[in-house]
Amino acid sequence: MKPKFVAISEEIIEKIISGELLPGDKVPSENELIKTYHISNTTARKSLLEIESKGWARRIKGKGTFVLNRTSDHQLLRTLGSIDSTRRGFNEGLQVEGFTPKNILLEKTVLKDGLSAAVMGKHYIIEGPVLKIHLLRYADDDVLKDEIRYISLQLCPRIDRLSTDISYFKTYEDHYKLQINDVKQTLSADILYPKDNHNNFEVDRPIAVFALDGVVLTPAEEVIEIERSYYRGDKYKFAVVAHPQYEPSKS
Template sequence: MKPKFISISEEIIEKIKSGELLPGDKVPSENELIKTYHISNTTARKTLLEVENNGWARRIKGKGTFVLNRSSDHHVMRTLGSLDMTRRGFNENLKAEGFTPKNIIIEKTILKEGISSDIVGKHLIMEGPVLKIHQLRYADDDLMKDEIKYISLTLCPKIDRLSTEISYFKVYEDNYNLKISDIKQTLSVDIMQPAAPNNNFDTKAPIPIFVLDSAVLADTGKVIEIERSLYRGDKYKFAIAVNPEYQSK
């Protein structure tokens, strides 16, 4: 008869193989395993270690155990509507999947005038001053995302003094005590030509790209953040999660 920790680890691995747990998803914690399977601390610890030792997940100290990206083409999976993924931020999500993130800042400036954007059929306006951050996001040595983010300095004063590697979503909640009422997102596709002036991917042939427009709104109706990002279509896959917290919005 198999030891209990082996049986439970095999269940977790099967969930990863089936796609129930995706790259970057958090594996049940020791306490969750203890509660679900009525096992000891030692058995729960050995279960997670077994999953990790078999190359399916990695433990990040103080954060938990996360599913690694084992796809042969190293496509990065992103889930639209996932609050956990949004709160962790780009860098932490890559680390959770086993990648080494790197950011290159192209522009970081304060715009006195506000900006606007049409997302999900709505015209959203962010009044100035606004922090603009344009940065290139890498996974290992591959440029994965060309990101332009605008943040309200009225709602988030002095946020320009913080590192761009942080999870801004968590900062909005924790540092500025903003209640996020809605996240609006639209995803479209395009072809990036090698000679295009906005092609920072330095490709020699046309590549497909995902264009993600998003906005983060406070419960006051004010726009906290507007983002427009280009993702390499040959490096990304997108999934969609329905978030019950926002279903009535």
């Protein structure tokens, strides 16, 4: 008969293989395993170590144990409109999947005038001044995302003095105490060619990209941030999660 910790680790690994637990998802903690399986601290700890030692997950001190990205082409799955996913931030999202993130700052400018953008067929306006940040987001040695953010300096004063390595979403909530009511995003497809002036993906062939337009709103419909970013099409998959409300039939 196999040891209890091995049986538990195999059960969790099966959830990873089946897709019930996805890359970047948090594996149940020691306390959660203790409550679920009625086991000791030692058995729970050994279960997590077994999963990690087999290469299915990675422990990050102070945060927990996360499912690693083991896909052959290292494709990343991201969920559109997910506040939880957005809150985690780009760098942390890569770290928990086992990648080494790096940011290259191309531009950081304060624009005196406001700007507008169309997202989901509606125009949203940020009144000036606005912070423009243009970053190249790397995973290991590959540029995965070409990101431009426009952030309201009226709602987030002096955010231009903070590091660009932060999770902006968490900074809005924790530092500026802003309530995030909605994140609206649209996704389209495009092709970038090596000679295109706005192609920053460091490849010598045409590349398919996802173009994401997004807006972050307060309950009063104030625009905190507008985003325009390109994601490498061969490195990303996007998911959409719907939560339909049940309405009983009227008969």
